[in-house]
Amino acid sequence: MKKARGFFIITGMAGLFSLGLFWLFKTYPMMPLAAAAEAEFVDHAFNIVLWLSIPIYSLVMAALFYALLFFRAKKKGGEGEKFDQSKGRWVESLWIGMSFALTLGLAAFGSIELRRLHASQQTADLEVNVNASQFSWEFFYPVEQQYSARLVLPVGKKARLLFKSSDVIHSFWVPQFRLKQDVVPGKITQLVITPTLKGSYELRCSELCGMDHTIMTAWVDVVDEAEFNDRLKGESW
Numbered sequence: 463m464k465k466a467r468g469f470f471i472i473t474g475m476a477g478l479f480s481l482g483l484f485w486l487f488k489t490y491p492m493m494p495l496a497a498a499a500e501a502e503f504v505d506h507a508f509n510i511v512l513w514l515s516i517p518i519y520s521l522v523m524a525a526l527f528y529a530l531l532f533f534r535a536k537k538k539g540g541e542g543e544k545f546d547q548s549k550g551r552w553v554e555s556l557w558i559g560m561s562f563a564l565t566l567g568l569a570a571f572g573s574i575e576l577r578r579l580h581a582s583q584q585t586a587d588l589e590v591n592v593n594a595s596q597f598s599w600e601f602f603y604p605v606e607q608q609y610s611a612r613l614v615l616p617v618g619k620k621a622r623l624l625f626k627s628s629d630v631i632h633s634f635w636v637p638q639f640r641l642k643q644d645v646v647p648g649k650i651t652q653l654v655i656t657p658t659l660k661g662s663y664e665l666r667c668s669e670l671c672g673m674d675h676t677i678m679t680a681w682v683d684v685v686d687e688a689e690f691n692d693r694l695k696g697e698s699w
């Protein structure tokens with residue numbers, strides 16, 4: 463009787479709590495605008511982990527509240543109900559088994575998504591050399607032989623960014639593109655980005671690289687192809 467009551471109260475509270483959290487994250491999404499095709503991979507993975515976490519978190523919280531309420535000390539200075547283990551340890555076994563399965567499942571899912579992302583990065587329509595140094599970014603277009611302080615990308619085209627560092631480790635990060643890439647001295651790293659929305663986005667260095675790390679920013683302009691060609695000709699550079 464007591465067990466059935468506990469089960470209904472805990473699952474009931476967990477259900478209500480889950481509904482509230484689902485509503486909250488649906489109504490107020492945590493991610494900024496998605497402006498690149500690659501953002502889809504990150505958002506998809508993020509949402510799956512978020513939707514899985516909500517019921518688990520709610521269940522743990524509901525059980526905690528239930529325990530606080532029903533197993534508390536009945537009189538001042540006394541002790542609450544003790545709990546050692548479940549009969550046959552079925553609760554513990556179930557919890558460990560499910561956590562293990564969930565962890566393996568998420569790791570497998572993550573690997574598959576990462577392979578899909580890498581497969582989509584094999585080819586590109588254009589290349590830009592990106593040089594990072596304390597504390598600025600510089601962009602070079604090898605075909606047009608043009609330098610720029612802003613990264614200009616044509617919308618809908620796959621751009622391969624090739625990163626070099628003149629000093630320490632930096633990291634390329636535009637929140638609207640989601641992907642991040644470390645810029646490591648002595649080696650060339652790369653990232654393929656396919657911008658899908660025109661606009662100006664802020665690039666931030668996301669690796670603590672010295673005193674002025676926080677002001678190591680630059681603008682990324684996603685423009686249509688005609689404007690891209692114009693700007694590379696130096697007309698409105």
Ligand SMILES: [Cu+2]
Nearest residue numbers: 632667671678
């Ligand atoms: Cu930096």
